[in-house]
Amino acid sequence: MKSARITRTHEPLEVQQLDIPKPMGPQVLVKVNSSGVCHSDIHLWDGGYEGLDGQLLKTTDRGVKYPLTPGHEISGMVEDLGDQAEGFSKNEKVIVYPWIGEGLCPACRSGEENLCDKPRSLGIYLDGGYSEYVLVPSYKYLVKISDELDMDAAATLSCSALTAYGAVKNAKLKPSDNVVIVGTGGLGLMAIQLARAVTGARIIALDIDDDKLKTAKESGANDVINSKKEDPVKAIMKLTNNLGADAVIDFVNASKTVETDMEFLRRRARVVLVGLFGGELKLGLVSVPTRAYRLIGSYTGTINDLVELVSLTERGVIKPVISNRFKLEESTQALTMLKEGKIIGRGVIKP
Structure with a gap:
């Protein structure tokens, strides 16, 4: 499969050929339709965030490892399921909830995995959606969407809207x-x-x-x-x-x-x-x-919030604004445009 990866900070993303993962246990393999381009991806590309007195808070100090496939706003189709995955079938349309926790901290136990003490988020700590396929650690991080919901708009629900x-x-x-x-x-x-x-x-x-x-x-x-x-x-x-x-x-x-x-x-x-x-x-x-x-x-939201957002979107109460669409090979261009403030609304990468 083709994946656009950050191999070195500040340098163009490299489109690499990687093996397609085989899901095991509760894991699910999703064929990516759309992956939103987020400001958080820029910080990963830059290697950090500005802290006090202009000091760089390095992403590697937070546990991020390179090379990395970014992309945490993901919509797609179920491609394959591990033998313990339940409730989903091949070719079902889904959104991926990317804010994955380690499962044992107080936040995870109260349903706020997005605030986990030791996060394992897709596209940040695990390879994400700037790729033809993404391996989701468990079926419980998938949310079904209707056939009528636009897949590009759906992708942005899991971070931008959330x-x-x-x-x-x-x-x-x-x-x-x-x-x-x-x-x-x-x-x-x-x-x-x-x-x-x-x-x-x-x-x-x-x-x-x-x-x-x-x-x-x-x-x-x-x-x-x-x-x-x-x-x-x-x-x-x-x-x-x-x-x-x-x-x-x-x-x-x-x-x-x-x-x-x-x-x-x-x-x-x-x-x-x-x-x-x-x-x-x-x-x-x-x-x-x-x-x-x-x-x-305020940092993202819970998976229950995402379920509510899907309902609001499917009923037309909210309408995500998709202004730019990019090919996988245009990932660097997408990040550059976002960094320069040239994307009004939201951009998505289409592997």
């Missing part, structure tokens, strides 16, 4: 709330759709790109603000009658964006940090208890 859904849930939005969505790429657009459909809150989208903001408006944002062209703090305070935002979901999560977030918060506001851009934040600590802010980190 991460957005988890963030919206963590924001605990009410219909009377004003929520600011910072960053209107693929995740931000999905969060706008979900917040509108599930919570009824008033949505204010914040970005520096007019084209992305136009798409955000079309996706359901009530108001949009280009922070390059106007002061976002003044604009948000004006929109909220000088009360401030009840919640912020920051899909960038860089020093500058979070510093700005803290300037337009209402008392009791929730700040949900999702993006992995990195940096550091200086806080006036007295204001945290006196204004009762809540700073919340």
Whole structure:
């Protein structure tokens, strides 16, 4: 089988010929139809994340090993099953839940494998979906989808939509709330759709790109603000009658964006940090208890959340925005375009 692999950080991915794995026990072999291109893949390609004082937090220090086949947003067809795999048949359409835990930590035992102490996620710690086939460790990580659901859109549910859904849930939005969505790429657009459909809150989208903001408006944002062209703090305070935002979901999560977030918060506001851009934040600590802010980190979602997302998508409540499709040989181009901000919505690789 052909797989696009990161063999060295910062260098073009290599398309290699590998043996097709044979599933054993509860394992399932999935023939990949689509694999979403995610910002997390860029961090794997770069070899790390920006930490405090600009220091690189290396992926290898987190247990990532190269060469690696990235890709954790995977849709496809069941190709083969181990002798202990149940509930699925060859050629069934599925989405893969990639956030696999070791099964024994408190998070895993409570159904939150995405927050496992020793994660084994596909496309990060195990070979993923930039490949013609992917070996899934157990049938329990598969979710069936209907024949009517677009396979490209379905792939993005397991990270882009799942991460957005988890963030919206963590924001605990009410219909009377004003929520600011910072960053209107693929995740931000999905969060706008979900917040509108599930919570009824008033949505204010914040970005520096007019084209992305136009798409955000079309996706359901009530108001949009280009922070390059106007002061976002003044604009948000004006929109909220000088009360401030009840919640912020920051899909960038860089020093500058979070510093700005803290300037337009209402008392009791929730700040949900999702993006992995990195940096550091200086806080006036007295204001945290006196204004009762809540700073919340949000990382993907549970497999039950994914099942809910499939239902929402199949009923047309949400519609993932697929803007770019790439061949396996174009994986480096896909990552480069995403890194340069040239993908509006979500890109997928089609092996």
